[in-house]
Amino acid sequence: MAKLEKANSVGEWLDQRLATTKLTKVMMTEYWIPKDINFLWAMGVVLMVTFKLLIISGIFLLMYYKPDVNMAFDSVNFTIMQDVAYGWLFRHIHGVAASVVFLVMYIHMFTGIYYGSYKRGREMIWISGMLLFVLFSAEAFSGYMLPWGQMSYWAAYVITNIFGGIPFIGDELVVWIRGNFYVSDATLTRFFMLHVFLVPLAIIGAIALHFYALRIPHVNNQKGEEIDFEEEANKYKAGNKKRSKVIPFWPVFLSKDIFVLSAFLIFFFYLVFYHYNFAMDPVNFDPADGLKTPAHIYPEWYFLWSYEVLRGFFFDIAGIKAADLGLIAFGIAQVVFMLMPWLDRSPTVAPANQRPYFRVWFWLMLVVLIVLTVYGKLPPTGTNAWIGFYASIAFLLLFVALPFLTAKEAKVGGK
């Protein structure tokens, strides 16, 4: 221990022991963000706040929720919704935030794809981000089971059944995951554990990794310009704030972020108070019944695109069963975005609209995902089934084409 002098204030006392001054510099006032960004760069902070809303509302729901097949439905729909003061508020915040968090995540993801923020040293940011997407999906699925309504039950039934498609161990795996031969009390209680403890813990860890991954390559900017952060930071610190290409995270970057966040929260609470119904499926207000399948089973909107890829293949091709084809395509769809940094063969980091081929790919991908999302909700009959099939094929082909397109673009010379 170094020689300690008497502290003159609480701040100084803490600084001696925790190096708070240095910590603030490293984390806040000397963490440099490029100036050349727009409101889309605020989505990270928006996501962080939405996640906090989920945790806080979740804590209050947890005080009255009962993870038992005989009590779960009533504990949500009667105790929380009718008896607990403001229970409805926390449930609606939780439900709406679960939906909105995916909307913002998709915007965040496609911002990254559009500006090429997944390559040239930023691969780990992208991978940790996609890992977060997978974890949030697991969190959404396990949480959807808890109210133990009809959709909860049958979503759990269909999704756990998907594991039955894995060769050799499939059937045993499904029973193992469920803890029973069918979705039952054991299933509900273990998914409750995953939802309130293990998956959130993993999410918090992955968020830490995601933030840390930003430190070395730094945040990208609107032009994909390579910035010498040290030099620009020195300019800023020397008082040449106008000429410097960077700003400190706190207070400059966050002050703009907080503005975007405020706009977002107005929208968010408008949904919570006046339009929460989109996040509350009416079918889920019937208690779970393992002997009665709802006429149409569909996931929440944010899973529709991958659900449509799963069921897009409705006939056998080359001796491979339709169900297996769908499962393979679904498996690919879950991981393929993670490979973006390697599928994009062009070294250019630039917005998509400045890249002649990638621009086309980007907008086509967005259209295909919207088509898949829309048709994922419709019953898979007649023309709908065919549109789903072709959209699923298009989705896969776009990823097959991506390396060739971008390699060619690199030769032609983007920009």
Added chain:
Amino acid sequence: MADKSRRAFMGNVLAGVAGVGAVASLYAMKKTWDPLPSVVSAGFTTVDMTQLEAGKLEVIKWRGKPVFLLKHSADVKKDPARDVVIGNESYTVVIGLCTHLGCIPSWQNDKQIFHCACHGGTYDVHAKNTFGPPPRPLDIPPFAIKGTSLTLGEEGPEYKKMAQA
């Protein structure tokens, strides 16, 4: 040199003990997720088939699903690919969930059909689909014949023969 090999030995011992501990922990965790013994034993349901009345549908619950037991009357044509035969009697034994979307069909004895109210699918007395959207006959659960009773959940030789065909 001796020092080095001693350190390597210590390292190997540590890695070995930690490795055994890790494998043992994973095994325990895996087993904790397994279905409980009570659940596994409840996965096997035995019914005495002699108590069934011809033409009257009996529905029992097996692994959370309804199972149809139907004793055929004497005039029903035999179907060796679908019928469960015990002694001289033949039975339809199927999981009672419509293969279209999982609704529970009802038995109409006068017409000798299973009728699904959800989308109008029908099945004959052997539970083979005859009309409407169902893509295949009702599924036959694994069964084993033991004297005059039937154990659901166990794969007997008669079931294996049926499943292979």
